[in-house]
Amino acid sequence: MATPDLLFGLRNSFYLGAYQAAINNSDVPNLPPEEAVERDSLVYRSYIALGSYQLVINEIDSSAPTALQAVKLLALYLSGDKETAISSIREWLSDAAITNNPILRLIAGIIYMHEQDYNEALKHTNSGGTMELHALNVQIFLKMHRSDYAEKQLKIMQQIDEDHTLTQLANAWLNLAVGGSKIQEAYLIFQDFSEKSQMTGLILNGKAVCCMHMGRFDEAESLLLEALNKDAKDAETLANLIVCNLHLGKSSSRYLSQLKLSHPNHMLVKRAASAEDNFDRAVQSVA
Known part of the structure; x- marks a missing residue:
């Protein structure tokens, strides 16, 4: 008889971005030690997703299991201490005793994906082993514009569990990347x-990105404003609002200002700065 999956609800909350709900509902009694570590890693990753990096750094000490130490490195990396995080992750991945830890490999993949070093990320994620690793592979391949490889990863996920939340999400990401009639399926x-x-x-x-692909910008805007009410500093919401407002012929300067303040290294901020520099140079050459 199959044992109940005590972490099912917690995992689903985390995968779907309900980070506070994941934290609030994390008190699961009678967990075996291995599942307790997974529970703790999901809770700390939820705090990271909410921007509480320092809490994670403070709470995870050097006696914590490898999985939690890896999560702490992600908090360090995202808080700005990139050099320490990357040098530590390299050191740990070279240690044969822990290099196959799935959460360590997952965090390595996430950090190297942030660094846009996709080949290095895939070295640690490509062999899979967990649904999260397969889902991360789909994301990495899409970043590399290799939807063919992403599709192969999705098929592996579908064979393992077609109804899994991460399988469904990966399917939606791939549909968005492929475009055309697949956008409706993603929606x-x-x-x-x-x-x-x-x-x-x-x-x-x-949903908003699907609407924008389908030319339904008014609907996309209302979805994004609802998302902004939930988190006024979310990078993806702000970036999508900027794009949506440009298509609606509305000013997006306020959202760009918010994005610059809360996420100065966001790709859209860098592109805007580059465009402004090019414009200024062009003006000076004509003046």
Whole structure:
């Protein structure tokens, strides 16, 4: 007889971006030690997703299991201490005793994906082993514009568990990347999540991006404003609002200012700065 999955609800909350709900509902009694570590890693990653890096750095000490130490490195990396995080992750990945730890490999993949070093990320994630690693592979391949490889990863996930939340999300990401008639399929996946789960910024952004692809910018804007009400500093929401407002012929300067303040290294901020520099140079050459 199959044992109940005590962390099912917690995992789903985390995957769908309901980070506070994941934290609030993390008191699961009678967990075996291995599952307790997974529970703690999901809770700390939820705090990271909410921007509480220092809490994670302070709470995880050197006696914590490898998985939690890896999560602490992600908090260090995102808080700005990139050099320490990357040198530590390199050192740990070279240690044969812990190099196969799935959460260590996952965090390595996330950090190297942030660094846009996709080949290095895949060295640690490509062999899979968990649904999260497979889902991260899909994201990495899409960043590399290799939807063919992303599709192969999705098929592996579908063979393991077609109804898994991460399989459904990966399917929606791939559909968005492929475009065309697949956009409607992606929209229906996010719509299904919004009917069954707590409405989160992740789901609202997913639906909004589908709407923008389909030219439904008014609908996209209302979804994004709802997401902004949930988290006024969310990078994806702000970036999507900037793009949406440009298509609606509205000013997006306020959202760009917010994005610059809260996420100065965001790709859209860098692109805007580069465009401004080029414009200034062009003006000076004509003046």
